[in-house]
Amino acid sequence: xxxxxxxxxxxxxxxxxxxxxxxxxxxxxxxxxxxxxxxxxxxxxxxxxxxxxxxxxxxxxxxxxxxxxxxxxxxxxxxxxxxxxxxxxxxxxxxxxxxxxxxxxxxxxxxxxxxxxxxxxxxxxxxxxxxxxxxxxxxxxxxxxxxxxxxxxxxxxxxxxxxxxxxxxxxxxxxxxxxxxxxxxxxxxxxxxxxxxxxxxxxxxxxxxxxxxxxxxxxxxxxxxxxxxxxxxxxxxxxxxxxxxxxxxxxxxxxxxxxxxxxxxxxxxxxxxxxxxxxxxxxxxxxxxxxxxxxxxxxxxxxxxxxxxxxxxxxxxxxxxxxxxxxxxxxxxxxxxxxxxxxxxxxxxxxxxxxxxxxxxxxxxx
Amino acid sequence: xxxxxxxxxxxxxxxxxxxxxxxxxxxxxxxxxxxxxxxxxxxxxxxxxxxxxxxxxxxxxxxxxxxxx
Numbered sequence: 001x002x003x004x005x006x007x008x009x010x011x012x013x014x015x016x017x018x019x020x021x022x023x024x025x026x027x028x029x030x031x032x033x034x035x036x037x038x039x040x041x042x043x044x045x046x047x048x049x050x051x052x053x054x055x056x057x058x059x060x061x062x063x064x065x066x067x068x069x070x071x072x073x074x075x076x077x078x079x080x081x082x083x084x085x086x087x088x089x090x091x092x093x094x095x096x097x098x099x100x101x102x103x104x105x106x107x108x109x110x111x112x113x114x115x116x117x118x119x120x121x122x123x124x125x126x127x128x129x130x131x132x133x134x135x136x137x138x139x140x141x142x143x144x145x146x147x148x149x150x151x152x153x154x155x156x157x158x159x160x161x162x163x164x165x166x167x168x169x170x171x172x173x174x175x176x177x178x179x180x181x182x183x184x185x186x187x188x189x190x191x192x193x194x195x196x197x198x199x200x201x202x203x204x205x206x207x208x209x210x211x212x213x214x215x216x217x218x219x220x221x222x223x224x225x226x227x228x229x230x231x232x233x234x235x236x237x238x239x240x241x242x243x244x245x246x247x248x249x250x251x252x253x254x255x256x257x258x259x260x261x262x263x264x265x266x267x268x269x270x271x272x273x274x275x276x277x278x279x280x281x282x283x284x285x286x287x288x289x290x291x292x293x294x295x296x297x298x299x300x301x302x303x304x305x306x307x308x309x310x311x312x313x314x315x316x317x318x319x320x321x322x323x324x325x326x327x328x329x330x331x332x333x334x335x336x337x338x339x340x341x342x343x344x345x346x347x348x349x350x351x352x353x354x355x356x357x358x359x360x361x362x363x364x365x366x
Numbered sequence: 367x368x369x370x371x372x373x374x375x376x377x378x379x380x381x382x383x384x385x386x387x388x389x390x391x392x393x394x395x396x397x398x399x400x401x402x403x404x405x406x407x408x409x410x411x412x413x414x415x416x417x418x419x420x421x422x423x424x425x426x427x428x429x430x431x432x433x434x435x
Binding site: 295296300302344348351352 | 406410413414417418420421424425427428431
């Protein structure tokens with residue numbers, strides 16, 4: 001019998017890999033379903049209310065004071081509040097998932113929609129101070145699940161890159177091996193396809209920044225796709241995170257801007273009487289480029305999560321398991337698409353950062 | 367009612383992005399078929415242009431998110 005060649009066939013190997021991958025995706029969707037089922041059941045038990053998809057979806061997208069592990073298991077995270085009377089720290093388990101108030105040293109606190117509020121006299125609530133509401137009585141510095149997930153991804157990145165860089169030192173001059181052979185093409189891709197064509201010959205100064213941005217966004221996009229631990233948080237779909245990333249780009253671009261860049265903004269080649277019109281337009285241009293970066297990453301990742309969660313929610317909206325025949329394949333499709341989007345958005349963010357840096361440090365020859 | 371108007375806004379934003387990205391993709395295909403050796407350069411430029419268009423559309427989507435609340 002000459003059947004052993006079947007096992008060596010590349011096609012078979014590929015289809016086995018694809019099969020395993022799809023099985024994993026399906027497991028993942030079942031995990032989401034499972035989690036949703038639990039939550040929907042819990043919601044109906046507690047409030048006897050109809051299933052509200054937008055509430056469930058927004059809860060999954062938003063930040064939270066507990067880190068979801070799997071099923072209904074979650075670990076409470078520390079709450080750190082900076083109030084006008086002092087700093088207050090306690091565990092989020094004190095809130096019992098929003099069912100109990102916590103009597104702290106200075107105030108009584110209540111969890112409303114996963115946000116800590118101060119319960120005042122006459123049970124009026126005052127929320128945390130934000131940029132939009134600066135006169136609140138407390139500032140929430142809690143280690144929320146986004147913060148926890150970010151630290152986790154940072155630790156992961158450190159482990160991956162320290163081990164790879166150690167391998168480069170140890171195996172100097174030899175062919176890459178293991179994780180090294182996976183990361184080397186990606187790093188070379190960032191260098192040869194993103195940095196060099198867009199920044200020019202001085203690209204090396206910006207490589208650490210571009211690589212950090214690329215891998216940070218990519219790994220967090222991927223972690224965000226996993227519904228159970230270590231995933232569960234929606235980090236790159238949080239506007240504060242993308243704001244900081246875009247703000248770093250804004251600072252780097254403008255700090256490195258040369259005289260041609262600033263001349264183009266403050267003294268462009270137009271009649272002088274047009275300057276009062278040109279200045280505001282150019283200044284808006286400085287801000288709007290990183291602003292678009294911020295919105296693009298936030299909206300892409302959030303939209304992906306919303307689509308997956310809405311497809312899952314359809315099962316509970318129609319209260320029928322047969323809907324899953326339609327919705328689960330669509331979820332698998334969306335998840336595979338999200339894998340692409342995760343890499344693509346990291347690529348686009350890095351590419352546009354490189355492009356903006358490139359235009360800022362470009363030498364003009366008039 | 368506000369929710370449905372927000373959905374309408376998201377739909378309108380998607381129409382604009384669809385037309386824009388369609389144009390970019392179509393022209394890039396044309397360019398690649400005329401000059402296959404420039405495919406990688408055209409692809410990068412296409413992705414940048416598509417991302418910029420998409421950014422404009424996502425502004426619309428975000429505004430309709432805000433309308434949802």
